[in-house]
Amino acid sequence: MTLAEKIGQMAQIAMANVTADVIAENFIGSVLSSGGHVPAPQASVEIWVNMVNEMQKGALSTRLGIPMIYGIDAVHGHNNVYNATIFPHNIGLGATREYVSLHWDPSLVKRIGAATALEVGATGIPYVFAPCVAVCRDPRWGRCYESYSDDPKVVEMMTEIIPGLQGDLPMTSSKGVPFVSGKKKVAACAKHFVGDGGTHLGINENNTITNFHGLLSIHMPPYYHAIIKVVSIVMISSYSSWNGVKMHQNRYLITDFIKNKLRFRGFVMSDLQGIDRITTPPHANYTYSVLSGILTGIDMVMIP
Numbered sequence: 001m002t003l004a005e006k007i008g009q010m011a012q013i014a015m016a017n018v019t020a021d022v023i024a025e026n027f028i029g030s031v032l033s034s035g036g037h038v039p040a041p042q043a044s045v046e047i048w049v050n051m052v053n054e055m056q057k058g059a060l061s062t063r064l065g066i067p068m069i070y071g072i073d074a075v076h077g078h079n080n081v082y083n084a085t086i087f088p089h090n091i092g093l094g095a096t097r098e099y100v101s102l103h104w105d106p107s108l109v110k111r112i113g114a115a116t117a118l119e120v121g122a123t124g125i126p127y128v129f130a131p132c133v134a135v136c137r138d139p140r141w142g143r144c145y146e147s148y149s150d151d152p153k154v155v156e157m158m159t160e161i162i163p164g165l166q167g168d169l170p171m172t173s174s175k176g177v178p179f180v181s182g183k184k185k186v187a188a189c190a191k192h193f194v195g196d197g198g199t200h201l202g203i204n205e206n207n208t209i210t211n212f213h214g215l216l217s218i219h220m221p222p223y224y225h226a227i228i229k230v231v232s233i234v235m236i237s238s239y240s241s242w243n244g245v246k247m248h249q250n251r252y253l254i255t256d257f258i259k260n261k262l263r264f265r266g267f268v269m270s271d272l273q274g275i276d277r278i279t280t281p282p283h284a285n286y287t288y289s290v291l292s293g294i295l296t297g298i299d300m301v302m303i304p
Contacts, residue, residue, distance in 0.1 A: 073130075091144060091147060125186070137150055142204050165185065166229075188232055191238075195240060248274045
């Protein structure tokens with residue numbers, strides 16, 4: 001692969017900026033639909049499939065013929081698609097256990113994952129930006145509804161949605177190696193690594209102040225369980241920091257810890273414009289930010 005081909009394969013760009021020609025000319029490896037990014041108002045399943053297929057033709061027409069990966073924010077069902085089944089946000093699913101006995105039915109979120117995978121796959125999309133496994137420790141955080149619970153044990157249990165999305169693991173599966181069981185399943189993404197629910201005063205995109213033990217005991221457990229269930233992708237934290245170090249440039253946690261120590265063998269991707277926000281103010285030095293993020297261990301950069 002040429003340098004240009006490698007750069008293109010590591011880029012994920014927004015569908016609003018994409019045509020088949022753009023993908024072919026720039027060797028783009030992935031396209032995304034975040035909240036509200038649709039091919040047309042009230043677009044049918046057929047319109048979604050045709051859009052994804054047209055983009056795929058561009059990817060397959062290149063010298064390498066590597067298929068592009070389309071990803072979408074299907075965070076409570078296939079919520080960007082008209083007439084899709086909508087499920088409660090994570091905060092609602094986290095409340096589906098009986099408090100006194102702590103009884104919980106793990107098959108519930110697994111069935112939700114399976115239903116979501118079926119509908120996402122029907123639109124030609126193989127990859128979802130879910131589940132969010134943040135542990136919300138301060139209800140003032142504006143994204144608490146994306147968290148299953150303030151209790152890491154509850155959030156761990158909710159990672160059962162991953163085999164619902166990706167399929168049950170075969171007995172021969174290796175820890176950390178991604179597995180998707182067939183055309184009715186999709187790749188899952190655990191996000192946002194790590195500590196985004198523990199920021200100081202609950203301020204979004206702020207600093208999570210805790211020692212390593214606190215990070216491991218509160219915010220990291222859902223990621224252990226996601227990796228055990230061979231989640232395909234880990235998305236880096238939503239612009240927040242841990243003890244003053246931006247997550248998008250925390251090489252210790254991304255490369256040394258999850259890739260080397262936990263032996264995660266999927267790929268790590270940035271959040272939307274997360275690379276840009278390495279500097280203050282954002283976008284101040286994009287060349288530095290890209291270099292820093294890639295050396296940190298980020299495998300794919302989400303670009304608008």
